Amino acid sequence: VEVELEDGRMLTQESGPYRGGPERPFTRDELRDKFTECGSLVLPPERLDAIFERIERMEQVSNIRDFTGLLTERALTTA
Numbered sequence: 829v830e831v832e833l834e835d836g837r838m839l840t841q842e843s844g845p846y847r848g849g850p851e852r853p854f855t856r857d858e859l860r861d862k863f864t865e866c867g868s869l870v871l872p873p874e875r876l877d878a879i880f881e882r883i884e885r886m887e888q889v890s891n892i893r894d895f896t897g898l899l900t901e902r903a904l905t906t907a
Contacts, residue, residue, distance in 0.1 A: 869897075 831839045832857065845851040847858075860880055867876050874900055882895045889895050 829841050829843050833839065848854045848862070863880050863883075864876050866874075867879065871879065879898050882889065882898065886895070886903075
């Protein structure tokens with residue numbers, strides 16, 4: 829990470845491998861927590877568990893409408 833100060837000095841520090849990357853992947857619980865934290869900004873809390881579970885089983889979804897229906901405005905406003 830590099831930061832250039834107004835006086836022209838450059839501060840540099842190695843950040844190391846970040847959590848959630850290929851070298852240090854999230855656990856399932858950490859991933860769910862991160863999804864909930866981010867998703868709660870735009871999705872109703874009562875839908876987050878269902879959406880996360882569908883994402884985990886995405887390859888088993890035979891009709892994508894079963895998943896996208898959880899994300900539509902109608903679904904979001906009737907939750």
